[in-house]
Amino acid sequence: MNAAKTGNFQHLGQLQRVAIAPAQLQPEGILLDRPQQHYLSRVLRLKRGDRFIAMDGQGQWWLAQLSENLEFATIVESIPVQTELPVPVTLILALPKNGWDEVVRQTTELGVTTLVPVLSDRTVLKPSPNKLERWRRIAREAAEQSERQIVPTILEPVTFQDFLALWETPPERYICVPRTDAPHLLEQVLASQRSPTGLQQSPIEIAVGPEGGWTPGEVEQAIASGFQPVSLGSRILRAVTAPAVALSLVAAALEINPTPNQSLSP
Amino acid sequence: MNAAKTGNFQHLGQLQRVAIAPAQLQPEGILLDRPQQHYLSRVLRLKRGDRFIAMDGQGQWWLAQLSENLEFATIVESIPVQTELPVPVTLILALPKNGWDEVVRQTTELGVTTLVPVLSDRTVLKPSPNKLERWRRIAREAAEQSERQIVPTILEPVTFQDFLALWETPPERYICVPRTDAPHLLEQVLASQRSPTGLQQSPIEIAVGPEGGWTPGEVEQAIASGFQPVSLGSRILRAVTAPAVALSLVAAALEINPTPNQSLSP
Numbered sequence: 001m002n003a004a005k006t007g008n009f010q011h012l013g014q015l016q017r018v019a020i021a022p023a024q025l026q027p028e029g030i031l032l033d034r035p036q037q038h039y040l041s042r043v044l045r046l047k048r049g050d051r052f053i054a055m056d057g058q059g060q061w062w063l064a065q066l067s068e069n070l071e072f073a074t075i076v077e078s079i080p081v082q083t084e085l086p087v088p089v090t091l092i093l094a095l096p097k098n099g100w101d102e103v104v105r106q107t108t109e110l111g112v113t114t115l116v117p118v119l120s121d122r123t124v125l126k127p128s129p130n131k132l133e134r135w136r137r138i139a140r141e142a143a144e145q146s147e148r149q150i151v152p153t154i155l156e157p158v159t160f161q162d163f164l165a166l167w168e169t170p171p172e173r174y175i176c177v178p179r180t181d182a183p184h185l186l187e188q189v190l191a192s193q194r195s196p197t198g199l200q201q202s203p204i205e206i207a208v209g210p211e212g213g214w215t216p217g218e219v220e221q222a223i224a225s226g227f228q229p230v231s232l233g234s235r236i237l238r239a240v241t242a243p244a245v246a247l248s249l250v251a252a253a254l255e256i257n258p259t260p261n262q263s264l265s266p
Numbered sequence: 267m268n269a270a271k272t273g274n275f276q277h278l279g280q281l282q283r284v285a286i287a288p289a290q291l292q293p294e295g296i297l298l299d300r301p302q303q304h305y306l307s308r309v310l311r312l313k314r315g316d317r318f319i320a321m322d323g324q325g326q327w328w329l330a331q332l333s334e335n336l337e338f339a340t341i342v343e344s345i346p347v348q349t350e351l352p353v354p355v356t357l358i359l360a361l362p363k364n365g366w367d368e369v370v371r372q373t374t375e376l377g378v379t380t381l382v383p384v385l386s387d388r389t390v391l392k393p394s395p396n397k398l399e400r401w402r403r404i405a406r407e408a409a410e411q412s413e414r415q416i417v418p419t420i421l422e423p424v425t426f427q428d429f430l431a432l433w434e435t436p437p438e439r440y441i442c443v444p445r446t447d448a449p450h451l452l453e454q455v456l457a458s459q460r461s462p463t464g465l466q467q468s469p470i471e472i473a474v475g476p477e478g479g480w481t482p483g484e485v486e487q488a489i490a491s492g493f494q495p496v497s498l499g500s501r502i503l504r505a506v507t508a509p510a511v512a513l514s515l516v517a518a519a520l521e522i523n524p525t526p527n528q529s530l531s532p
Contacts, residue, residue: 102368111499233377234350235413238412241376248514253452255499
């Protein structure tokens with residue numbers, strides 16, 4: 001839960017964050033390059049003795065302090081950040097006609113690990129390499145703003161059939177289907193991530209369809225490949241809203257603590 | 267759960283929907299006015315004997331069939347639609363600088379009952395009457411697209427202080443606070459909506475802050491007015507994403523069935 005992760009570090013939220021390369025980390029502290037020195041002293045107007053957060057982009061954060069010499073920062077302490085979900089969550093998304101920028105932004109904020117854009121029976125337009133580069137840039141920016149430790153991976157688009165044929169089946173795969181009597185995604189994730197003996201968290205894959213939904217044939221193929229059909233609720237969601245909803249539910253189910261009041265009965 | 271609500275009516279998803287006024291419903295069927303006749307026969311190209319869904323905009327749906335005379339439709343059956351959440355959910359939202367159109371659209375899709383735009387310490391720009399009219403139009407469109415039975419109410423903007431002073435305290439009020447050791451919203455709603463003896467669902471209010479969050483003073487005032495501080499997860503969400511996440515969690519918690527596997531232990 002959040003308490004243990006951020007309880008003692010609320011003051012850190014006020015500090016500026018600077019990305020460093022792993023090689024800049026020396027036994028005696030952080031060697032700052034010229035652009036970083038300029039950024040810290042001229043842009044952020046930090047002075048010797050001022051503190052900031054150094055991040056290596058691979059999940060490590062340090063509380064750092066500018067030395068007399070602005071070329072160098074001493075490390076005050078390592079910061080035990082944990083903003084990532086406890087298991088990898090992959091979203092398989094049929095490309096909606098519009099709104100993918102926002103889908104990438106929101107699902108990145110919500111903790112997605114990997115985004116797999118797929119071409120489905122109802123979305124056949126293959127995005128350009130420029131589009132893919134744009135989405136990766138948005139993911140980097142959103143990961144930074146939401147204080148994540150990793151940047152989600154956005155794969156090259158594939159057809160849904162190729163995806164089903166090529167990917168190994170993980171323990172938990174869900175396909176979201178509207179107007180169905182399928183169980184609710186939240187219900188399934190809460191039940192499957194827990195057992196009578198405690199947490200049993202495993203990687204999760206969720207497939208979300210395009211405008212108009214997956215075709216019946218696609219749903220059948222997905223079920224044959226180990227996907228469980230699930231509902232996101234009684235209302236019909238747009239293709240650009242459903243991914244954020246799916247991620248919200250999975251992230252929350254993974255992050256809430258099973259306490260005596262919430263634990264599942266044996 | 268969805269099963270009982272929509273299981274027998276999956277075929278209805280393919281039918282066109284037409285809004286009627288309650289007065290058009292006669293003992294012998296639905297009297298269609300000229301624009302509706304034109305729409306059904308010329309635009310939708312329905313012929314005598316074809317079926318469509320008539321909605322009165324107040325939560326009643328009927329399966330209707332065009333008669334010989336296109337001025338009239340017989341009622342085949344009443345459709346037991348239930349796309350609304352089991353309790354009213356009110357969102358109190360500090361106005362973000364941008365992106366309110368999308369906030370209104372997403373939270374409407376997700377089932378919000380009432381939106382209360384509030385001016386907070388960090389958002390002082392009062393929206394114009396035009397803006398408010400625009401949001402209400404977006405809510406109507408989104409309610410229709412997501413197949414809801416009611417259109418959410420969007421109130422006139424008030425200051426957060428006035429809101430706290432004027433509104434009665436409902437049983438469940440939450441204020442979302444980032445970088446905190448507060449419990450997770452999902453955890454709280456799952457626990458409070460249930461008791462050892464079964465479901466005890468009560469109206470819910472959730473306050474979501476602006477860019478930069480609520481000020482400490484606002485959080486204190488809210489707590490004094492009966493709001494419980496909650497977290498939406500370990501990552502920092504943008505002001506335009508947080509409302510949809512809060513609604514996703516509350517809607518799912520209200521809609522999942524407590525089964526032996528998910529029920530809360532006594």
